[in-house]
Amino acid sequence: MSQATWNSVDDYFNGLFSLDDSVMQQVQENCRVAGLPAISVSPCQGMFLQILAQSCRAGRILEIGTLGGYSGIWLARALADNGKLVTIEYEAKHAEVARRNFDLAGVGSGVTIINADAKPALTSLIEKSVDPFDLVFIDADKPGYVDYLALSLRLSHQGTVIVADNVVRKGEVANLETDEERVVGVRNFLKALAAEKSLRTTALQTVGVKGYDGFSISVVL
Numbered sequence: 001m002s003q004a005t006w007n008s009v010d011d012y013f014n015g016l017f018s019l020d021d022s023v024m025q026q027v028q029e030n031c032r033v034a035g036l037p038a039i040s041v042s043p044c045q046g047m048f049l050q051i052l053a054q055s056c057r058a059g060r061i062l063e064i065g066t067l068g069g070y071s072g073i074w075l076a077r078a079l080a081d082n083g084k085l086v087t088i089e090y091e092a093k094h095a096e097v098a099r100r101n102f103d104l105a106g107v108g109s110g111v112t113i114i115n116a117d118a119k120p121a122l123t124s125l126i127e128k129s130v131d132p133f134d135l136v137f138i139d140a141d142k143p144g145y146v147d148y149l150a151l152s153l154r155l156s157h158q159g160t161v162i163v164a165d166n167v168v169r170k171g172e173v174a175n176l177e178t179d180e181e182r183v184v185g186v187r188n189f190l191k192a193l194a195a196e197k198s199l200r201t202t203a204l205q206t207v208g209v210k211g212y213d214g215f216s217i218s219v220v221l
């Protein structure tokens with residue numbers, strides 16, 4: 001199997017399920033013009049996140065790693081009226097582009113972007129005793145994932161779904177010889193998930209326009 005095959009299957013699914021609407025195309029174009037890296041989730045993956053959020057009837061969603069708001073829009077579209085997406089991004093330029101994109105997509109009123117480093121931002125949410133989140137999407141720097149998990153658990157309740165992207169890294173996650181910091185970060189995160197008695201966890205390998213990678217999916221027991 002090749003990248004070309006994965007691309008053509010993703011294209012087929014995008015067309016079949018109408019996943020790449022004009023707003024989402026404009027959002028990606030805005031990210032491209034602003035010079036943001038092309039590292040968002042794909043349309044199929046965005047809809048996967050949206051369906052997860054709808055399945056757990058998420059009214060409050062936490063995202064760590066906003067970029068230009070692409071995955072956040074998919075998630076925000078799952079929210080009922082008065083639902084809330086809180087999304088954390090430390091690059092000011094990314095946060096600015098995301099704000100414009102959330103407004104363009106018509107979900108801006110339900111979205112709070114915290115333009116800060118994720119660890120202090122999460123700690124601050126804990127200190128403020130905000131209501132717990134129903135779904136958490138972790139998609140920022142990989143060495144931070146272990147801390148993001150520990151902090152997210154303090155912002156969760158029984159039934160909260162915690163999803164993390166990029167946990168396979170072209171299969172490198174199973175290469176015990178590597179000392180690449182992102183792979184090590186992901187492996188430490190997966191070990192923490194496995195050791196966490198309050199979680200039920202699986203991980204799924206994915207292929208598509210984003211290459212070969214995968215998600216972990218956990219639920220708080």
Ligand SMILES: C[S@@+](CC[C@H](N)C(=O)[O-])C[C@H]1O[C@@H](n2cnc3c(N)ncnc32)[C@H](O)[C@@H]1O
Binds near residue numbers: 119144
């Ligand atoms: C993979 S991108 C997020 C993609 C986005 N979730 C999407 O699919 O549209 C990761 C983002 O996390 C941000 N980031 C990285 N480290 C961070 C940190 N320590 N705190 C907050 N944001 C961080 C990066 O600036 C980048 O915009």
